[in-house]
Amino acid sequence: EAQVTQNPRYLITVTGKKLTVTCSQNMNHEYMSWYRQDPGLGLRQIYYSMNVEVTDKGDVPEGYKVSRKEKRNFPLILESPSPNQTSLYFCASVSLPGPTQYFGPGTRLTVL
């Protein structure tokens, strides 16, 4: 079954404690993307990756890092989380041409 998985689904952490949200897809897509969703602000793109070792900033990259060492995985790294990064995060894998985006189930992050 084609899917995008994210882990963890829920996370409560404290300011400054490094964390990683993993994202994995089994569709052999080259393009993957991270979004955050906040009330009243909609979905905003954080980072995207066009292929292995190719990443670029989206609209709100500050405070985040990503890596793309292999095609199926695209982890999102918060090196020093702050409360303003409390949000709902989605990973997406993109089928091109199209494009059609396949979203993960979301990770609800709370930074205290």
Added chain:
Amino acid sequence: SQQGEEDPQALSIQEGENATMNCSYKTSINNLQWYRQNSGRGLVHLILIRSNEREKHSGRLRVTLDTSKKSSSLLITASRAADTASYFCAPYNSGGGADGLTFGKGTHLIIQP
């Protein structure tokens, strides 16, 4: 980056009625897609309409596209409680790189039983 702007922001109708939401965008596109998001879940792709198409159907969904007005509409006929969700449009231009793979704030649709 190009985003679609959905309108209205929120819509509440009775079950069985039709729901119409609109999307406007700014630059030329190759296609436009609509997605649905149930509360707290990932977006799900509903339908894609190409720039040379004017109307497309999928089940109870009807999408129109007017490239001269840079607008699209999504009609859900005979609405059901399960249609309660947020709906997003995604206008796409292949020359825009990551552009067109972003989303606006969506239309929040509530179907009243």
